[in-house]
Amino acid sequence: MPYEALDFYDVDSLLTEEERMVRDMVRDFVDNDVLPKIEHACRDGVFPDEWRVTLGEMGVLGAPLKGYGCPGLSYTAYGVICRELERGDSGLRSFASVQGSLAMYPIWDFGSEEQKNYYLPKMTSGEWVGCFGLTEPDYGSNPGDMITKAEDKGDHFLINGAKMWITNGTIAQVAVVWAKLDGVIRGFIVEKGDEGFSAPEMKGKHSLKASVTSELVFQDCKIPKDRILPGVKGLRGPFSCLNNARFGISWGAIGAAQACFNSAREYSLSRIQFEHPIASYQLIQNKLSWMLREITKAQLLAYHLSQKKDSGEWIPEHISLAKMNNVDIALEIARVARDIHGANGILDEYPVMRHMANLESVKTYEGTHDIHNLILGRHITGIQAFTRGIN
Amino acid sequence: MTIAVLLKQVPDTTAKIAVSGGRVDQLSVSKWSTSPYDEYALEYALKLKEAGAGNLVAITCGPQRASKMLTDAAAVGADSMLHILADTSEMDSEQIQSILAAAIRHCEAEIVLCGKQAADTNSGSTGPGVASRIGAACVGMVSEVEVEGGSFSALRASSSGNERVSVSKPCLFTFDKAATELRRPNVKGIMMAKRKVIETVSPQDLGVEIGDSKVNIESQNSPPEKPPGQKFEGAESVPIVVLKLREEANVI
Numbered sequence: 171m172p173y174e175a176l177d178f179y180d181v182d183s184l185l186t187e188e189e190r191m192v193r194d195m196v197r198d199f200v201d202n203d204v205l206p207k208i209e210h211a212c213r214d215g216v217f218p219d220e221w222r223v224t225l226g227e228m229g230v231l232g233a234p235l236k237g238y239g240c241p242g243l244s245y246t247a248y249g250v251i252c253r254e255l256e257r258g259d260s261g262l263r264s265f266a267s268v269q270g271s272l273a274m275y276p277i278w279d280f281g282s283e284e285q286k287n288y289y290l291p292k293m294t295s296g297e298w299v300g301c302f303g304l305t306e307p308d309y310g311s312n313p314g315d316m317i318t319k320a321e322d323k324g325d326h327f328l329i330n331g332a333k334m335w336i337t338n339g340t341i342a343q344v345a346v347v348w349a350k351l352d353g354v355i356r357g358f359i360v361e362k363g364d365e366g367f368s369a370p371e372m373k374g375k376h377s378l379k380a381s382v383t384s385e386l387v388f389q390d391c392k393i394p395k396d397r398i399l400p401g402v403k404g405l406r407g408p409f410s411c412l413n414n415a416r417f418g419i420s421w422g423a424i425g426a427a428q429a430c431f432n433s434a435r436e437y438s439l440s441r442i443q444f445e446h447p448i449a450s451y452q453l454i455q456n457k458l459s460w461m462l463r464e465i466t467k468a469q470l471l472a473y474h475l476s477q478k479k480d481s482g483e484w485i486p487e488h489i490s491l492a493k494m495n496n497v498d499i500a501l502e503i504a505r506v507a508r509d510i511h512g513a514n515g516i517l518d519e520y521p522v523m524r525h526m527a528n529l530e531s532v533k534t535y536e537g538t539h540d541i542h543n544l545i546l547g548r549h550i551t552g553i554q555a556f557t558r559g560i561n
Numbered sequence: 562m563t564i565a566v567l568l569k570q571v572p573d574t575t576a577k578i579a580v581s582g583g584r585v586d587q588l589s590v591s592k593w594s595t596s597p598y599d600e601y602a603l604e605y606a607l608k609l610k611e612a613g614a615g616n617l618v619a620i621t622c623g624p625q626r627a628s629k630m631l632t633d634a635a636a637v638g639a640d641s642m643l644h645i646l647a648d649t650s651e652m653d654s655e656q657i658q659s660i661l662a663a664a665i666r667h668c669e670a671e672i673v674l675c676g677k678q679a680a681d682t683n684s685g686s687t688g689p690g691v692a693s694r695i696g697a698a699c700v701g702m703v704s705e706v707e708v709e710g711g712s713f714s715a716l717r718a719s720s721s722g723n724e725r726v727s728v729s730k731p732c733l734f735t736f737d738k739a740a741t742e743l744r745r746p747n748v749k750g751i752m753m754a755k756r757k758v759i760e761t762v763s764p765q766d767l768g769v770e771i772g773d774s775k776v777n778i779e780s781q782n783s784p785p786e787k788p789p790g791q792k793f794e795g796a797e798s799v800p801i802v803v804l805k806l807r808e809e810a811n812v813i
């Protein structure tokens with residue numbers, strides 16, 4: 171049976187024709203190229219390289235960026251792309267989020283003309299993969315205290331330090347790395363093969379298995395002077411990237427939730443216990459109607475947020491709310507769907523446990539659920555509660 | 562030179578079809594798609610265009626909703642689109658053929674590709690009918706077409722294997738399932754499609770007087786429901802199962 175996305179309020183009817191065509195294109199890719207391969211990719215712990223190629227051919231990488239060969243779509247279209255990709259797998263969506271919002275975006279917004287002309291065409295075509303190095307072993311939610319540093323050596327920069335949990339790290343040609351230069355956070359472009367730079371893969375994940383996660387190690391890493399991003403200083407740099415990626419995640423999570431809902435609905439209609447389909451029992455129906463309710467709310471939230479993003483009338487807190495809410499309900503829906511599938515729910519014949527495990531990462535990266543609570547708490551009260559001592 | 566591909570919008574092969582008052586209830590169809598054989602025709606029309614055989618025009622005759630197919634065709638590379646806006650649900654094949662033939666003349670197309678039959682009516686008359694009206698050579702049920710100098714060579718199944726047929730223009734090919742992948746659009750194509758304008762005309766605009774349909778569909782009804790499955794257990798039921806497979810299911 172072809173995929174029929176749950177869309178109770180027909181929210182997709184609000185999309186433009188172009189956005190719907192982009193949706194159908196990505197949906198077709200997920201149905202024909204991703205779903206038949208995803209369980210193998212997860213078992214082997216690899217991101218299939220042909221997905222990179224096809225994402226580039228479809229022209230969806232860096233979706234909302236304009237110029238330099240980039241697609242120039244709306245943020246709404248970017249959201250739709252994320253949703254359709256994550257219906258396949260959060261690892262696939264992560265690849266696209268990192269490439270577009272975390273690696274291409276900072277070059278596009280803060281890079282020099284030369285940097286934009288050099289990197290962006292190669293990245294939107296998928297020829298070059300990018301990664302984003304912010305998190306360090308000792309600094310996750312608190313990146314402002316990072317210890318990776320860059321020194322100006324006259325004719326080059328010298329970078330020392332380590333980044334951890336970096337999506338696409340090992341397969342990337344381009345790493346956008348945030349490091350302190352004279353105590354101020356700056357963005358640097360490090361290329362694969364640069365002296366003193368390595369990106370070993372982290373193994374043993376139970377989540378996002380079809381996504382590459384790596385360490386970035388800088389030991390007297392030497393890069394030319396023209397690899398600093400001239401346009402931004404301080405945490406505003408990485409945080410503006412995160413705003414865009416988080417926006418995409420608020421849509422992406424809906425795709426994972428829709429996949430789990432569909433599987434739970436179908437399974438409950440076909441599974442007979444005590445002589446009747448389990449879908450005929452009120453407890454199951456309660457679960458399904460709760461999923462329908464939460465997915466519908468999440469869709470409206472994401473759609474409205476995307477309109478604000480497209481019109482420019484948004485604040486980061488709007489994105490925090492959508493990211494935390496939509497990932498939260500998607501994870502909960504995946505857990506309940508897993509439950510409805512009984513023992514079958516743990517098999518890779520069904521997508522639910524994979525989505526559930528993936529969403530644990532999605533809840534953690536791009537600002538943990540609770541960090542977004544704290545962002546909203548600060549917005550409501552005017553008091554920051556990230557650390558002790560009111561300031 | 563102009564290449565034309567004829568596209569028909571049909572209920573998606575997976576869509577549920579409801580019948581009410583002896584007619585298929587069009588409003589109940591949840592999803593409309595391009596008829597599958599037409600998609601192969603489109604794919605080969607694009608290949609011909611890429612091989613330098615000419616510009617490609619995508620043509621459909623149908624209600625407003627059918628224009629989506631034309632936009633989709635533009636997204637994968639059709640240069641122009643012609644929509645003959647008409648309610649085709651009560652038209653007979655002669656009427657449809659005369660409209661399409663006029664449309665092809667209107668576009669001055671000399672190479673025409675279409676599906677061997679539509680997924681809803683399965684009548685298979687459109688291709689040959691249109692070919693005879695425009696005076697084109699008709700090669701039916703092909704799975705491949707190539708341009709070779711001034712002529713076109715098509716592959717079709719014959720009783721003794723495959724047959725390669727060469728024709729010169731004007732010519733029309735009706736497509737069977739082909740051993741090729743259908744292309745997916747990309748974002749650039751989708752954005753270009755948005756800028757292309759669909760030429761929308763009525764049959765009258767093309768100078769076609771369609772007259773009255775000579776065929777009257779008396780009624781349409783759903784296929785009979787499949788009888789429920791039967792279950793047999795144990796070795797003693799083998800003879801009954803064999804009997805049923807032979808006498809009722811006709812499979813052995």
Ligand SMILES: Cc1cc2nc3c(=O)[nH]c(=O)nc-3n(C[C@H](O)[C@H](O)[C@H](O)COP(=O)(O)OP(=O)(O)OC[C@H]3O[C@@H](n4cnc5c(N)ncnc54)[C@H](O)[C@@H]3O)c2cc1C
Pocket residue numbers: 268302303304305308309310311312334335336337338378383531534535536537538539540541544555556557
């Ligand atoms: C699969 C995966 C891919 C990733 N990809 C990237 C990437 O590409 N680039 C990158 O830079 N990073 C990446 N990350 C890192 C991710 O952004 C961090 O894991 C995240 O920011 C959380 O940091 P942490 O893991 O150090 O947790 P911590 O910050 O140590 O948090 C641990 C727990 O403490 C809570 N906590 C922390 N501070 C507070 C507080 N003040 N008050 C209350 N609770 C608090 C958190 O909510 C969390 O529950 C990735 C992570 C994963 C799992």
